[in-house]
Amino acid sequence: MPSSVSAIHTRRGLDLGMHTAHNANLDATPLVLLVDDSKFVHRLLVTRLRSESITLHSEYDGKAGLEFAIANSPALIMLDLDMPIMDGFETLRNLKDNPITKDIPVIVLSGNSATQDKVTAFDLGAVDFICKPFELTELRARLRVSLQLHSVMQMLAQKAMIDGLTGLYNRAMFDQRWQEEYERCVRHGHPMSLVMIDIDNFKSINDGYGHPAGDAVISGLARMMITEVRKSDVACRYGGEEFSIILPETSPEDALAICERIRIQCEKTVWPNHPGRTVTISIGIAGTSVEATLDRDQWLGQADKNLYAAKNAGRNQTRVTDFATDSQGLSRAG
Amino acid sequence: MHAQDPAPFSLDPNNPEDAELIGFFVDELPARVDTLRTAAENEDLDSIKRLAHQLKGAAPSYGFPTIGQAAAQLEDCLKDTGINSLVQIKAELDALIGLCDSYAKGS
Secondary structure, eight states: GGGOOOOOOOOOOOOTTSSSGGGGOOSSSOOEEEOOHHHHHHHHHHHHHHSSSSSEESSSSHHHHHHHHHOOOOSSSEEEEOOSOOOHHHHHHHHHHHHTTTTOOOOEEEOOOOOHHHHHHHHOOSSEEEEEOOOOOHHHHHHHHHHHHHHHHHHHHHHBBBBBBOOOOOOOHHHHHHHHHHHHHHHHTTOOEEEEETTHHHHHHHHHHOOOHHHHHHHHHHHHHHHOOOOEEEEEEEEEEEEEEEETTOOOHHHHHHHHHHHHHHHHOTTBBBBBOOOOOEEEEEEESSEEEEOHHHHHHHHHHHHHHHHHHTTTTTEEEEEETEEEEEEOOO | OOOOOOOOSSSSSTTTHHHHHHHHHHHHHHHHHHHHHHHHHHTTHHHHHHHHHHHHHHHHTTTTTHHHHHHHHHHHHHHOOOHHHHHHHHHHHHHHHHHHHHHHHOO
């Protein structure tokens, strides 16, 4: 077995594994999964695709291929039709039914050139169909086209959910993730916190030092947030100088600790464009240490209310509500 | 066994990459022939069909188009389930085995 070629790069998928957008990576050498029950096909392609800049991984039946695809999110799958245990069509159906693997392009390989097989493969979501015996130059060309298409689609999907200045998720993505995380929280009855952050007197930075200085503050604060949040948290640029963080499995008390680190870090930062002008932030937190008791919009509204309460109380501070205990706390700047 | 003349390689044995593939294929052949023989003894048509299908798809790419053709003919026979074709299946199978043997021994 040509095991020397099976170097596996584990990577996160775009939609499920990746929780903060700055972690997204578009790999230079895409991982290609080959699923075929014939050793001959593996050896042939491993040898003939050696000069392509891809990492080729071999699986010998549909079930193993499916499991590998779920765990490793390859950039492309080459899938044989005629296999024992789980045949190619069944495997393709499973790949397209799973949210983790549904967007991975699949090229079907088959020894039968019957039109009906081709139509079925395309109907099930294959991007291409290549007949055996292979014309190797054609196979390489088709492989490259599919990989290019995949990388462009990945880039577009990323651009659609990422804020260009900060690399955080954008507002559209926040709305989607907030809904998902809220539903998960309600379903499991776990703690969760929602944070709204606003930069104090931001307009005066723009007016006093110019928009590039304002942009530097926004991206600088985003970096502080990224440093403090975990992979499972969702940090977003909500709009303008406003940010939000969804903290699943996190009580308001723990959220407060995280936010206070960000707030204090921001307050202490000396900005190259305006060393004498410090920047502070106000923060509103709404969450539950036990389970969700109010609806999604009310929850968001409470975080917003707390943010404005922090502003009205003099800025540079955090206001917290824990729905479970209905307790409101206040943390001031030291 | 009817010893057929091996067809010329469609790959270039002087090219290192081609030679590597030819070598791999020839090394694998005896085991495939054994599998075919065993399957024939056990009248295990599914295994014969699978192997014929694999050889049909792979052999030409390894520089053995005649094995590919023989395997394709055998696969076609197996699709036709009429009793009359059993004799022909045997003949095609023997042809494929003979051809594989000739390459395996010839190397």
